[in-house]
Amino acid sequence: MNMKKHSLIAALATILLAPSVPAQSGNLVIEAGRIITQADGEIADGVIVIENGRIAAIGPADSTERPWDAPVVGGEDLVAFPGFVEAHTFRGMDRPNESIDVAAFLDIRDSIDPVSFFFENSVRNGITTLGVQQGNSCVVGGQGMVVRPVGMTVEQMMVRQPFGLKLSAAPKSGKSRTTQAQALRKAFADLREYLETLVQDERDESGKARREALFQGRDVDEEENQGRAMTGLAWTVDGLDIVPRGGVDQKERPLLQLVEGRWDAFFYCGAPMDVHLALEVARDNGFLHRTTLVLDDSCWKAAEIIAEAGVSVVLDNDMIHIERDPRTGDEIETFVPAVFQERGVRFALSSSNDTNRSLWYQAAFATGQGLDRRDALDAVTVVPAEILGLGDRVGRLEAGYDGNVVLFSGDPLDVSSWVEHVIIEGVHVYDRSEDVRIQHLHEGVDPRKSRGTSAALRSER
Amino acid sequence: MRNVLSTVCVLALASSATAQDDAGPWVIRADRVYTAAGEVFEGGFVAVANGKIVGVGPGGGGAGDELEAVCVTPGMVDLGARVVTHPDAVEQSTEVAASMRVAHALDLFDPRWKRELESGVTTVLATPPDSNVIGGLCIAVKTGGLTDVASRTVRADVALRGSFGTQPSQGNQSSSGTPQTFYVRRPTTRMGVEWTIRKAFYDALAGAQDPERDFEGADVLRRVLDGELVLGAQAWSTQDIRTAIYVKEEFGIERMFVDAAAEAWKEPDLLVRSGMAVVLPPLSFDGRVGPENAFFSWHSARELDELGVPFALSGHGAADPAARLAYQGGLAMRGGLSLEAALAAVTLAPARMIGIDDRVGSLEVGKDADLLLWSGTPFQPTSRIIGVMLDGRLVVDRREASE
Numbered sequence: 001m002n003m004k005k006h007s008l009i010a011a012l013a014t015i016l017l018a019p020s021v022p023a024q025s026g027n028l029v030i031e032a033g034r035i036i037t038q039a040d041g042e043i044a045d046g047v048i049v050i051e052n053g054r055i056a057a058i059g060p061a062d063s064t065e066r067p068w069d070a071p072v073v074g075g076e077d078l079v080a081f082p083g084f085v086e087a088h089t090f091r092g093m094d095r096p097n098e099s100i101d102v103a104a105f106l107d108i109r110d111s112i113d114p115v116s117f118f119f120e121n122s123v124r125n126g127i128t129t130l131g132v133q134q135g136n137s138c139v140v141g142g143q144g145m146v147v148r149p150v151g152m153t154v155e156q157m158m159v160r161q162p163f164g165l166k167l168s169a170a171p172k173s174g175k176s177r178t179t180q181a182q183a184l185r186k187a188f189a190d191l192r193e194y195l196e197t198l199v200q201d202e203r204d205e206s207g208k209a210r211r212e213a214l215f216q217g218r219d220v221d222e223e224e225n226q227g228r229a230m231t232g233l234a235w236t237v238d239g240l241d242i243v244p245r246g247g248v249d250q251k252e253r254p255l256l257q258l259v260e261g262r263w264d265a266f267f268y269c270g271a272p273m274d275v276h277l278a279l280e281v282a283r284d285n286g287f288l289h290r291t292t293l294v295l296d297d298s299c300w301k302a303a304e305i306i307a308e309a310g311v312s313v314v315l316d317n318d319m320i321h322i323e324r325d326p327r328t329g330d331e332i333e334t335f336v337p338a339v340f341q342e343r344g345v346r347f348a349l350s351s352s353n354d355t356n357r358s359l360w361y362q363a364a365f366a367t368g369q370g371l372d373r374r375d376a377l378d379a380v381t382v383v384p385a386e387i388l389g390l391g392d393r394v395g396r397l398e399a400g401y402d403g404n405v406v407l408f409s410g411d412p413l414d415v416s417s418w419v420e421h422v423i424i425e426g427v428h429v430y431d432r433s434e435d436v437r438i439q440h441l442h443e444g445v446d447p448r449k450s451r452g453t454s455a456a457l458r459s460e461r
Numbered sequence: 462m463r464n465v466l467s468t469v470c471v472l473a474l475a476s477s478a479t480a481q482d483d484a485g486p487w488v489i490r491a492d493r494v495y496t497a498a499g500e501v502f503e504g505g506f507v508a509v510a511n512g513k514i515v516g517v518g519p520g521g522g523g524a525g526d527e528l529e530a531v532c533v534t535p536g537m538v539d540l541g542a543r544v545v546t547h548p549d550a551v552e553q554s555t556e557v558a559a560s561m562r563v564a565h566a567l568d569l570f571d572p573r574w575k576r577e578l579e580s581g582v583t584t585v586l587a588t589p590p591d592s593n594v595i596g597g598l599c600i601a602v603k604t605g606g607l608t609d610v611a612s613r614t615v616r617a618d619v620a621l622r623g624s625f626g627t628q629p630s631q632g633n634q635s636s637s638g639t640p641q642t643f644y645v646r647r648p649t650t651r652m653g654v655e656w657t658i659r660k661a662f663y664d665a666l667a668g669a670q671d672p673e674r675d676f677e678g679a680d681v682l683r684r685v686l687d688g689e690l691v692l693g694a695q696a697w698s699t700q701d702i703r704t705a706i707y708v709k710e711e712f713g714i715e716r717m718f719v720d721a722a723a724e725a726w727k728e729p730d731l732l733v734r735s736g737m738a739v740v741l742p743p744l745s746f747d748g749r750v751g752p753e754n755a756f757f758s759w760h761s762a763r764e765l766d767e768l769g770v771p772f773a774l775s776g777h778g779a780a781d782p783a784a785r786l787a788y789q790g791g792l793a794m795r796g797g798l799s800l801e802a803a804l805a806a807v808t809l810a811p812a813r814m815i816g817i818d819d820r821v822g823s824l825e826v827g828k829d830a831d832l833l834l835w836s837g838t839p840f841q842p843t844s845r846i847i848g849v850m851l852d853g854r855l856v857v858d859r860r861e862a863s864e
Binding site: 322330367 | 781795
């Protein structure tokens with residue numbers, strides 16, 4: 001029994017530690033005429049040395065030691081930038097919305113399509129880390145995960161799994177605002193009632209929790225499955241320590257984790273009025289400190305209470321909110337990021353559902369509208385990395401960070417610059433010169449013939 | 462240049478007496494003045510008085526209230542702005558409505574005018590919605606000013622609108638099994654649309670020979686055939702662009718452009734041979750655009766530029782601020798077009814296509830004082846239009862907000 005347990009742990013550890021980007025070693029030297037580190041400014045004529053998928057060294061080319069045997073990517077005319085980070089998306093899935101209201105027991109791992117164009121386009125635009133969550137039409141959605149947009153299987157894509165739970169304060173399709181609010185509160189009331197019943201059962205020595213654990217294949221002797229007192233910030237159930245955690249139904253576990261402050265919530269607000277409900281539910285159930293609001297562009301109007309609550313936000317890909325004055329008919333435009341910037345709210349930009357406006361473009365557009373360049377760049381790298389709990393792994397080019405690097409043909413925010421190469425954890429996953437699809441889209445080269453441009457076809461006629 | 466400068470001083474002095482509110486005179490100074498007429502002045506100026514440009518050049522010069530910007534360009538001209546969309550702007554009684562004037566269907570209270578103006582488009586070609594094969598006469602108008610068409614008109618009857626493809630036939634019914642309505646005689650196929658447009662020109666020619674066969678609007682069609690009037694026809698896909706080219710060649714139409722010609726890049730030889738001008742639609746991320754789902758490659762503008770085909774960009778009146786004409790210039794640059802060529806494609810080139818380049822399209826002495834103040838290099842998403850001047854008035858002023 002003991003032997004078996006140890007080998008299981010060893011096997012588990014192997015799976016967790018092994019870099020999931022397959023086949024290559026993750027050793028690489030990247031050369032660039034300019035490196036924008038997002039940490040300590042810029043480096044001219046620099047190199048980034050990646051070993052085992054992580055940045056081992058970064059610095060000027062003439063003073064940075066590099067392994068003699070690692071392959072080299074880059075050139076002096078290229079600009080290196082950290083891979084972009086998308087804090088929240090619900091794309092790349094089969095269907096993003098579940099019809100069940102409270103579906104926290106579901107896992108989007110079962111829904112992600114690794115070969116979807118969405119992930120392919122993410123790489124093309126230099127996005128190397130994405131937080132994928134269920135769609136916005138839910139009360140409590142399934143468990144999300146953090147992925148890298150490469151790999152043929154979901155397992156190869158995993159960076160953090162599971163990660164995050166989606167909740168929505170905006171009405172799920174078919175609900176009114178009042179029933180949505182009711183359903184949200186009921187989800188947590190139901191959890192509480194369930195836990196209280198469990199404690200009562202245990203006191204009655206029914207053994208139900210142990211039978212449940214057995215049925216779900218959980219060993220109640222393992223540390224994480226043993227009984228312990230509930231640690232909720234807002235409310236607790238007395239006596240839960242006598243119930244083995246392994247006996248808590250799988251369906252209820254994710255919500256319990258949320259209430260105990262062990263899980264991250266992504267709370268969608270479709271209108272400014274939803275913000276109150278979202279903050280209230282998060283506060284009443286003790287997970288406000290682990291909540292990120294996913295906002296519609298109109299929600300800038302609630303910026304003040306968002307600032308007070310101290311939560312981070314993911315902004316809509318429409319950064320200009322347009323409202324029509326009903327009296328004069330005039331359109332009033334509000335540049336949303338500036339409102340949150342003024343209030344000191346930490347925000348990530350998103351390209352949500354539109355690959356045409358990927359993160360490089362969003363950052364450029366935000367700069368054009370008056371955001372400080374550094375703040376705009378942070379909002380597509382450092383801030384979303386922190387929201388995903390990966391602030392010490394991605395979003396910066398620094399020793400110890402993951403080797404996620406984008407090589408641009410020029411400044412990342414210049415409209416004429418292109419993503420030439422993408423490196424994820426030291427593996428060279430994208431080279432524009434070999435991208436047949438982009439050659440079709442941008443040069444008119446037919447992928448079926450892959451010979452000549454329209455100019456070449458012309459000369460044949 | 463010295464002549465220009467002295468003219469500036471004289472005119473500026475003459476007009477200073479009549480100066481009022483925001484009407485100038487103005488002197489706009491910028492790190493770079495893009496005239497769109499072939500010159501870029503580093504550290505240049507534009508002098509404006511009485512709604513006209515009275516001086517432009519490097520260095521100082523001019524008198525009046527000072528404005529500053531990083532870059533200055535002419536106001537943009539959009540031939541495909543689609544400012545008229547209301548269904549009642551479509552003449553239902555006939556498929557060939559050559560004598561109709563879209564000027565009578567302009568709704569100057571529609572918010573899209575302000576939208577265009579604030580995003581830097583100062584002149585548009587107002588075209589009828591493409592529900593007729595020949596929709597009527599277009600008018601070139603300013604996007605701001607008083608709310609009456611006469612005061613905003615740059616030039617009336619500058620082009621005749623036509624439309625190839627499936628759009629004019631949409632909603633039309635075939636006669637089988639349905640009651641007789643006037644929809645029945647309209648074409649229901651792409652080939653029917655082509656037939657209708659050719660028949661219209663043939664009938665117009667026949668009408669010139671035989672007064673009994675003449676019809677309303679035939680004189681307008683004959684003005685197109687005589688080279689007096691521009692024909693601007695919508696054609697998204699290769700087959701419709703071909704049809705447009707064959708019609709142009711068959712009837713010897715001198716002045717013609719295809720609008721929303723997404724697939725113009727596919728057969729550049731025909732374009733060059735026919736002398737056809739091209740207005741491109743807005744780009745999309747996957748290359749698929751418009752009602753025909755045409756494939757619009759991102760290198761199109763660069764390709765047309767290299768071949769010497771006259772071309773313009775257009776914004777199609779996008780509601781999304783990040784999809785409007787100023788950003789189309791940037792996306793064309795992403796496809797390989799130079800900044801100078803992108804600028805020409807939203808200013809002088811479209812103005813020339815409809816013959817209003819004596820009034821607008823470039824920063825030259827004597828032209829209308831329509832100009833844009835930029836916070837950085839034009840068309841970069843990192844830049845913003847911080848001021849729009851229309852006929853010498855600063856109608857959009859975002860300088861405070863940008864500081």
